[in-house]
Amino acid sequence: MPSPADRIDERADPPLPGRQREARANDTAVLAAAREVFAAQGHGASMADVARHAGVGVGSVYRRYPTKEALVEALRVHGVREAARLAAEVADEFAAPEQAADGAVGAFLTRQITGATGPILRPTGATGPLPKDLADATAELHAGLERLIAHDRAAGLLPSGFTTADVMQLLLHLRPTLPFPRAEADALHLRYLRLVLAGLRARAREDVGLGDGPSWDEWVGAWHD
Amino acid sequence: MPSPADRIDERADPPLPGRQREARANDTAVLAAAREVFAAQGHGASMADVARHAGVGVGSVYRRYPTKEALVEALRVHGVREAARLAAEVADEFAAPEQAADGAVGAFLTRQITGATGPILRPTGATGPLPKDLADATAELHAGLERLIAHDRAAGLLPSGFTTADVMQLLLHLRPTLPFPRAEADALHLRYLRLVLAGLRARAREDVGLGDGPSWDEWVGAWHD
DNA sequence: ATCGGAACGGAATCACCGTTCCGATTCACC
DNA sequence: GGTGAATCGGAACGGTGATTCCGTTCCGAT
Numbered sequence: 001m002p003s004p005a006d007r008i009d010e011r012a013d014p015p016l017p018g019r020q021r022e023a024r025a026n027d028t029a030v031l032a033a034a035r036e037v038f039a040a041q042g043h044g045a046s047m048a049d050v051a052r053h054a055g056v057g058v059g060s061v062y063r064r065y066p067t068k069e070a071l072v073e074a075l076r077v078h079g080v081r082e083a084a085r086l087a088a089e090v091a092d093e094f095a096a097p098e099q100a101a102d103g104a105v106g107a108f109l110t111r112q113i114t115g116a117t118g119p120i121l122r123p124t125g126a127t128g129p130l131p132k133d134l135a136d137a138t139a140e141l142h143a144g145l146e147r148l149i150a151h152d153r154a155a156g157l158l159p160s161g162f163t164t165a166d167v168m169q170l171l172l173h174l175r176p177t178l179p180f181p182r183a184e185a186d187a188l189h190l191r192y193l194r195l196v197l198a199g200l201r202a203r204a205r206e207d208v209g210l211g212d213g214p215s216w217d218e219w220v221g222a223w224h225d
Numbered sequence: 226m227p228s229p230a231d232r233i234d235e236r237a238d239p240p241l242p243g244r245q246r247e248a249r250a251n252d253t254a255v256l257a258a259a260r261e262v263f264a265a266q267g268h269g270a271s272m273a274d275v276a277r278h279a280g281v282g283v284g285s286v287y288r289r290y291p292t293k294e295a296l297v298e299a300l301r302v303h304g305v306r307e308a309a310r311l312a313a314e315v316a317d318e319f320a321a322p323e324q325a326a327d328g329a330v331g332a333f334l335t336r337q338i339t340g341a342t343g344p345i346l347r348p349t350g351a352t353g354p355l356p357k358d359l360a361d362a363t364a365e366l367h368a369g370l371e372r373l374i375a376h377d378r379a380a381g382l383l384p385s386g387f388t389t390a391d392v393m394q395l396l397l398h399l400r401p402t403l404p405f406p407r408a409e410a411d412a413l414h415l416r417y418l419r420l421v422l423a424g425l426r427a428r429a430r431e432d433v434g435l436g437d438g439p440s441w442d443e444w445v446g447a448w449h450d
Numbered sequence: 451a452t453c454g455g456a457a458c459g460g461a462a463t464c465a466c467c468g469t470t471c472c473g474a475t476t477c478a479c480c
Numbered sequence: 481g482g483t484g485a486a487t488c489g490g491a492a493c494g495g496t497g498a499t500t501c502c503g504t505t506c507c508g509a510t
Contacts, residue, residue: 026487044269046467048490057489058469068468169403173417176397179447180439191438192398192421199424213416214405222404251457271497282459283499293498 027064029054031078034071043072073131080137083171086111087144094151103157104148105167106197113174113189130224142216159203161210165219170196252289254279256303259296267402268297298356305362308396311336312369319376328382329373330392331422338399338414355449367441384428386435390444395421 033054037045047068051058065071087108094104102110145164152158174193178185203210214222258279262270272293276283290296312333319329327335370389377383399418403410428435439447 047469048467051489059471059489060487062469063487066469169413169417172401172403173398176401178394178397188394188438191435192394195424195428195435196417196420197424198427199420199422202423202427203420210416210420213413272499273497276459284459284501285457287499288457291499 026054026056026060030056030061030064030071031074035075035078038072038075047071073134077131077133077137080134080141082115083112084137084141084144086115087141087148091144091147091151094148102197103152103155105152105158105200106193108145108148109167109170109174109193109197110190112171113193114186130220138220157201157204159200159208159210161212162200163213164216165214166210168219169213251279251281251285255281255286255289255296256299260300260303263297263300272296298359302356302358302362305359305366307340308337309362309366309369311340312366312373316369316372316376319373327422328377328380330377330383330425331418333370333373334392334395334399334418334422335415337396338418339411355445363445382426382429384425384433384435386437387425388438389441390439391435393444394438 030050034050037050037053041049047058047061050071051061054061061071065074090104090108090111094107142164145167149158149162149164149167153162170193174189174196178188180188255275259275262275262278266274272286273283275296276286279286286296290299315329315333315336319332367389370392374383374387374389374392378387395418399414399421403413405413
C-alpha cells in the first residue's frame, strides 16, 4: 500500500546540479536513519548512531540539523504531515457511500497503527512556542480528523462528546512500545483498538455521551510550552 | 485511603541498634525519593537528583543500590508488589455478593490508574533473566488477576479470550504520560478506561470473543531477556 | 575518654554524547 | 589538468552523569 509519496523527503524532484544532489540525498538518508534509530532505541539514541546508520559523518548531520532537537522536530513534523495525509485519504474514501464497519475513525487509527513509518508523533516535553511547519501540519491534521468524525457521527458510530482531541489521545494510548516483533505488537494494538471501537459504538448506540474532554486547541497547546 | 502498608519499605520493624536504624531509614528515604524523582522526570533523572531529594549523599545511594539499574529494578518490584496487593484487595471485596457495575477488573484498573504511587511498572528494555523478588511479586500479581477475571467472567462482563496478560497490556495502554496536571490526566485516562470496559461488556454481551492474545508467561517472558 | 568500624557525604574519575572545527575530498567550471 | 567553493568525515572539546574513592562522623563497647 505504499503511496508514491511515502518517501521521507517530499520536495520537488531534483533539477539540481550534481553536488547538491548528493547533499539532498544525504539529507533524506539522515532523516530516514533518524527515524529508524530513534524508533528502535528511543530518543536517547546518539547522533553518532544516526550518522552511522545514514552512512555519513556527524558533521554532515549537523550541517542540516543544527541540533539534535531540530532533527527530532523534523521527524515530528514528518509524522504529523503523514497522519494528516492519511486522515484526508481516509476521509476521501469514506465520502463515497460504501463504508467499512469500523467507521472512518477506526480505519484511520487502524492504518496509523500498522502504517510502516515510525511511532514518532509524541512531543517529548516542554518545547518552545510551536514552529510554523508543525502548526501548519497540525491544522491540516485537525481538518482531516474533523471530516472523519463528522462522517462517523452521521453514521451513528460515535457517542456525543467524542472530539478530534480524543483521536489524538487514542493515538497515544494505542501504541505503547511492546517487547514483541512488529507484527505481533501490531496485532495486540489492533486487538485493543477493536475493543475501544466497540466501546464507542456501544456508547453511541445506548446514547451515553463521553463527557467533556479537552478541545483540540487545549490538547495541542498542552504539548507546547 | 493510604493503607498502613503504604510505606515503601515493608520489612519488619526495627529491633535494630542505632546506627543501622539510620541506614535503614535512609534506605526507605532513597526509595521514596527515587520514586518521586523518576516519576516526575522520567528514568533520565540523575542519581545526584535522587540523592538530593532523599537528603543523602550519592555515596549512600550507591552503598545500597550498586547501580542505577538496581535502583530502578527495586522500584519495579515495589510497583508490582503494590499492584499485586491491590488486585488481592479488590478480589476480596468482590468476593462479597455486592458488586460494582464496572466489575472487578474495572475496579482494579481504576484504582491502579488513580493510585497515588508512581507510574513505574514498565520494564525498560532488555534486562537479565528475571530476579527472584520480581518473579515472586509477579506470581502474586498473576494470582490476584486470575481472581478478578474469574469473578467478572462469571458475571458475564468479559468476552472469551480475555486473559491476565490483557490486563497487563491495558495497564500499559491506559497510562501514557500526558502533559496535564495529575488530576486532569487521570480524568482523561479514566475516560478511556470506561470506553474499553464498555467495549469488553459489549463483546461479552454479543458473545464475540477476543481471539488469542499472549499467555501470562509469554507476556512476562517477553519483558525479560 | 578512647577505639574500631560501619555509614556518611561529596570530590574525583571515567565514559559518553552533543556540538564544533578543520583538513581532505569532490565537482563544476575553466 | 588546475582552481575554488561546497561538502565531507571524523577528531577534539566541553559538559553531564554514573560510579568510585576516601577522609570524616557517629555509635557502641571497652
